[in-house]
Amino acid sequence: MFHISDLKKFNRCPRIFLLDQITEPTPFRRMVRLDDEVTALAAEYLGAKDCFVGERGDDPAKSMRALQEHEWILKARFEYGGLRIKVPFLHHVEDGYDLYFLFVGLFPRADDMQFYCDTVWVLEHLQIPLKEIRIIHLNASYVREEELDLSRLFVTSSHFYNSKNHLSTSVRDAIYANMKDLSRQIAKMETAMSEPLPEAVRTGRCAGRQKCRHYERCFAQESELPCNSILTLTGTSERYAMSREGIQWLKDADPARIEGTPMQYAQIMADRCGGLYADRNALKSWFRDVTFPVSFIDFEWECFAIPPYRGMKPYDVLVFEYSLHTLQEDGTVDHKVFLSVHDDRRKFVEEMLKDVPETGTVFAYNADGAEKIRIRELAELFPEYRDQLLSINERMKDLQVPFVCGYVYDTRMKGVWTLKRIMSMMDEPGYHELDIQQGMDAVFQWRLLDREDKNADSEQIADELKAYCGMDSYATLVVFNWLRHLCDEQA
Template sequence: MLHVSDLVHAEKCEAYAWNCAHRKLPFQSYYHMDVPFSALWKQYLGYQTYGEGHVGQTNSDTLSLLKKYDVVYQARFEYRGLRTKIPVLIRKDQGWLALYPHLSAYPKEEEARFMKLNDQAAASIGVTICDHEILYLNKDYVRQDELDLSQCFLRSKQLFNHRNHLNKTIQECIDETELDLDEWIDKTKPILEGERPEIKRTKACTSGRRCVYYSYCFDESKEPDDSVLFLTTSQYKLDAYEKGIRHIKDMPIDQLEGFRLQYSQYMASRNGGQFADRNAIQSWLSHIQYPISYLDFEWDTFAIPPYRGMRPFDVLCFQYSLHIEEKDKPLRHEDFFESGDCREAFVKSLIEKIPASGTILVYNMEGAEKLRLTQLAEQFPQYAEKLKTICGRMVDLSKPFEAGLLYDNRMRGHYSLKSILPVFSDQYSYQELPVSDGMDAVQAYREFANADPEKQTKIREAIRTYCSLDTLAEYIVYHGLLDLNKEEN
């Protein structure tokens, strides 16, 4: 039995499709959904009488539903062993309107391809799809005390282009789409039914976000720390690796694009493991002022705004960790963790605990902590000035590494805080923690509200321990940079 996702996966990468079919990984939703999305769009549509398809139903079952009801949810179709479903079918004079709810604010024109596939599958049993619509989330909707689905959802007969503008109609996109469904099925079936396909490393394996099956396909644990595979933004590294070049220092000079990061990696490979532009590091360090605050947030993303003042896809900060370093005083730690609508409590606690002066060091802050505070300032304008002041004192601790001021081969081409910490200390590790990364923290937070008191205590401590290690790591990294410059002097 094939599913549409199998076709898409096989087109992307044969090995990926095979892995998805034979080596399923645990699914963890990126979005926090207190209520299933399907329940919300059904409530929005408001139909009291409807039929609904279920897993395992046949074409005959679907035809029976379509004969009995004017509205059918999750209508199942099968074509040559390919299983697919249309979320909503609404009877019209000329056939059926296919409505596609999307947990997105910008369903793209590429979706027309799957709609055309569904049209063909439906047509194979005599069901005519005469029209198409999308249902999507209104990014400009701001929730009040109650969730207003009539404002939260929007409907359209158009799809969004890559600039996030409604452009062509769905029918225009479908008409422009070339699709040979039989050929697609014939190509995909042997991939899933056979042995694991030949593994070939390509740019697609790591472009954007690294493939979740990358470590299953390629064991890089035995590669040298300065492997050419770890060379940042290089279009030549895979060819070099295929030719037997293993170390960055052995890359032909004319195959280095000249980016600052590449230069630091190349010099580290040549110079025994580390490159440091000490003058540039000293210049960066000179802007840091005491007291130094080391700050880190944890948050969850809600597709549907759960509380007043929030928009679709807004985040809710539920944890912060703050280490404070004052001259000639012991390092001290403050933190915050709550569930529910803890936004204002989070803001008030942060304003109270963080020193009124000095530098606030945050790792990779622009798309994270700084953005979170900007959003909170919009939701709680009474604190906007104080939050703006905090943002103005933030300094991004990741910059010396992202700019290539310091590179150590042990980083192996990675620049996350977890990758950099071992360069400066081997006394701390995330690996043994019950919550060891951001997604673990999010999952634990999602379980917190419904857990019993004993379990809540364990979750709270696990999240606090993880987050506090992040800010302690910031302290260690900052002092590692200081020590590096002291050695030179």
């Protein structure tokens, strides 16, 4: 018996499906916080009464009986042809059932139809007559007041949304137009279960937008690549073809087959120059407007699907920590850190405005994609501090720019521009010495503090969070010093 998730895996790559059968499952960790039992909230929104609520492991016959006995059927398990599904909501109406899907996002789109189609395929084969088919989703423009208003938090739509977030095709029409007979695919999956594991074949599904969790196992040799391997060349799938044809090193890359981005140029030049490439003129020019005191800042934040506090929208973020290193012209360095739980954004802002010097350049790594956005959000939330907050943004520079613009590349970066990777090249204490080593780990630990988890050692977690965020701002300072040093060196 299979689930829709198995079908999705098999469609992506039969090897993922089979590896998942034989490897220990990695515990599911939700990137976005979802404390509320969203099905219960949606049931309340729908006014569902006289409900049957299904449970994991239910016999599907129980759900079939519930159809006769209850007006609303929630989370019921059904099964047909070897495929087991969980249906969010069925509502008994005249001559049949209205089906409601639950999408815990803002704009359900018709580009990933499999869950919807496979669910309807099973229900159709069980001869459950479906009338309306709708999707309940979160309302992007809802702003929470003191209490959660379910009538405004959720939206019921009988249409998908297009890329401009406008209503487009009907949910029902799209499902019936895309629904496929699953019998043959289920049979193929059953056969695959008794066959040897297929060879790993690289496709766009291995490492596209979402890297396959089995990538390291399938392509173990890549973790041992020499720093200047052609396979570290970024932004081109031609690197694999060149490697197969015997081009092994960055310095030998065929210019006619690559896009020639600044990053690629820097990578190739680094290999030709013995491992390091630095466009010193470009670097000097980029650093020209830097003034002391120079600050290095890093934020940590949580993202909530359902707004927990007044003034928040679905999927809003809540900053909870900053670390700030400040470098004076005489070389002295000062460090401040702020960490809070629950909603302490006002204090966050007030402390930050006290700590960040009123003059001088402020650096953050990936500032344009993170800290600057968070500061703009805070300026909107606290208009009384707007000018001071936006003045920090005006003085803020993104230290990632010299790397992504190809001003500098060291082959030890192996095609990766993260602060952690660059820090690993420095002769400094690094992330590997910390208990928390990843941003999402920091968020998961903070959740324990925020939920006041009785099993968690809150003091230790707070120390670890301060150490991790502190390392981010410290690493930004170290990378800044390295780049300045490069500017001063003779080519």
